[in-house]
Amino acid sequence: MRRKFFCIYWIIFLALAQVSSSQSIQIKGFVDVTTTFDQKKVSFGFDEEDLFITAVVNDRISFLGESVFKYEPASPTEYGVSIERIIINYNIKGNHNLIMGKVHTPINYWNDTYHHGRVFFPTIERPILFAANIIPLHTVGIGVQGHDLGKLKFGYDLFVGNGLGSSEIVDNDKNKSVTLAVHIKPADKLRIGFSWYNDVISKGASVLGKTINWQVNQHLFSLSLSRFGKKFEVLAEGTAGFNHTDTTGLKTTFATYIYAGYKIIGKWVPYVRLDNIHYQQGEIYYNKNNMTSIVAGLRYEISYLAVVKLEYQFQHSEILNNTNIVSAQFAIGF
Amino acid sequence: MCSLSNAFLFIVSMLLISSTSRSQEATLVAVGNQSGAPSVMKFSELKAVLMGEKQRWKNGNRVIIALMKTNTPIGRATSLKIYDMTGDELNKFWLALVFQGKAQAPNFFNSVNELETFVAQNPGAIGILNKPLADAEIKPIMIDGQKAF
Numbered sequence: 001m002r003r004k005f006f007c008i009y010w011i012i013f014l015a016l017a018q019v020s021s022s023q024s025i026q027i028k029g030f031v032d033v034t035t036t037f038d039q040k041k042v043s044f045g046f047d048e049e050d051l052f053i054t055a056v057v058n059d060r061i062s063f064l065g066e067s068v069f070k071y072e073p074a075s076p077t078e079y080g081v082s083i084e085r086i087i088i089n090y091n092i093k094g095n096h097n098l099i100m101g102k103v104h105t106p107i108n109y110w111n112d113t114y115h116h117g118r119v120f121f122p123t124i125e126r127p128i129l130f131a132a133n134i135i136p137l138h139t140v141g142i143g144v145q146g147h148d149l150g151k152l153k154f155g156y157d158l159f160v161g162n163g164l165g166s167s168e169i170v171d172n173d174k175n176k177s178v179t180l181a182v183h184i185k186p187a188d189k190l191r192i193g194f195s196w197y198n199d200v201i202s203k204g205a206s207v208l209g210k211t212i213n214w215q216v217n218q219h220l221f222s223l224s225l226s227r228f229g230k231k232f233e234v235l236a237e238g239t240a241g242f243n244h245t246d247t248t249g250l251k252t253t254f255a256t257y258i259y260a261g262y263k264i265i266g267k268w269v270p271y272v273r274l275d276n277i278h279y280q281q282g283e284i285y286y287n288k289n290n291m292t293s294i295v296a297g298l299r300y301e302i303s304y305l306a307v308v309k310l311e312y313q314f315q316h317s318e319i320l321n322n323t324n325i326v327s328a329q330f331a332i333g334f
Numbered sequence: 335m336c337s338l339s340n341a342f343l344f345i346v347s348m349l350l351i352s353s354t355s356r357s358q359e360a361t362l363v364a365v366g367n368q369s370g371a372p373s374v375m376k377f378s379e380l381k382a383v384l385m386g387e388k389q390r391w392k393n394g395n396r397v398i399i400a401l402m403k404t405n406t407p408i409g410r411a412t413s414l415k416i417y418d419m420t421g422d423e424l425n426k427f428w429l430a431l432v433f434q435g436k437a438q439a440p441n442f443f444n445s446v447n448e449l450e451t452f453v454a455q456n457p458g459a460i461g462i463l464n465k466p467l468a469d470a471e472i473k474p475i476m477i478d479g480q481k482a483f
Contacts (some may be wrong), residue, residue, distance in 0.1 A: 024438070091390070
């Protein structure tokens with residue numbers, strides 16, 4: 001009986017293995033450890049463990065899933081799991097695809113390209129416009145995407161989603177968010193992109209733990225330019241956010257950053273990044289806090305799966321005190 | 335004594351330079367499954383395909399890329415000659431593209447025979463080798479009018 005059980009077990013195991021191999025499943029991950037010197041003390045920590053799975057289901061359908069395990073003080077175990085992306089991709093024709101699920105909103109280059117993969121980040125942390133929640137990082141919905149079309153290698157994303165204030169399962173209102181992003185790659189390793197995002201956030205919606213007491217009509221316009229050449233790297237992005245409420249009228253926020261790095265002696269890359277966020281007086285949707293940050297660092301690329309960064313950051317904030325932080329990070333992919 | 339050591343250094347340097355240039359000048363050939371890839375391509379078209387910029391061939395077959403691993407001599411030559419990258423840069427390029435959900439990863443192989451069998455068995459597959467093969471199930475692809483490049 002026992003032998004029969006093992007026999008059946010192995011047949012099922014081999015059959016599943018066969019299915020896996022025919023579906024080309026890949027499992028990858030990213031993790032990092034970081035140490036910081038801030039307020040006259042050294043702290044050790046880590047960001048998140050990021051696991052992602054890709055699978056080719058058949059000739060036209062593929063899947064990408066990304067889950068993150070991270071420290072969450074409010075959780076009973078002090079750790080939380082979040083689904084960052086669930087993407088079912090259906091190839092319609094040529095380079096045109098139908099995308100369904102939860103995506104990194106294709107609003108700018110950083111969000112669409114790196115997001116959780118710190119081994120790819122050119123700096124230790126994301127630009128400050130991410131922490132300030134200027135752009136919606138994720139969208140759950142459906143859209144079409146195309147890439148490398150024509151001589152200019154034109155690409156587009158048109159995505160309709162539940163919008164801000166919605167849960168992962170159900171929309172909180174009838175309004176849908178719309179993201180339209182286009183880009184071209186006119187020269188080798190050069191990419192220029194533009195995007196527009198619109199959402200109407202209902203009165204009473206909860207966005208990132210904050211209750212919105214007014215209906216907000218939001219338009220975001222983003223521009224980005226990136227060139228990661230053999231030696232010189234540059235990435236500049238800017239978002240103009242227009243939030244309209246009946247109480248305050250139209251308020252404008254500008255968030256920009258520019259990163260530049262230069263590869264010297266093999267795998268060493270010194271770099272700088274300048275960030276700035278400026279809110280118009282009377283802004284009530286975002287947490288108004290004008291900020292400027294300067295980052296200067298050195299990156300050593302041990303291999304494509306292991307990167308060490310040492311960085312100094314000065315941050316000036318309208319509300320908080322100025323900060324001077326020195327950080328080091330060891331990021332790996334596996 | 336000094337001139338002897340200088341001569342030794344000179345010879346070692348020359349050997350190193352010649353071996354580097356040899357790997358850069360290694361000849362490569364493109365091969366494809368009988369179904370999918372065309373028999374003639376421009377080098378720029380080949381590069382675009384191998385950079386993941388094309389999802390389907392004209393006959394509708396999905397483009398499937400087959401490459402030698404970047405730690406093999408053919409893989410190194412492929413990285414340099416087609417992608418203008420080191421092996422590490424090529425691996426990073428693909429990992430990033432797959433992570434973004436923008437492309438399916440290429441299939442990497444340890445041996446020429448494995449790559450050849452894979453291309454023969456998968457419609458739409460295109461691969462890079464170092465010499466033409468006498469295999470009826472695989473077709474050579476002329477690049478800029480040449481069998482090898």
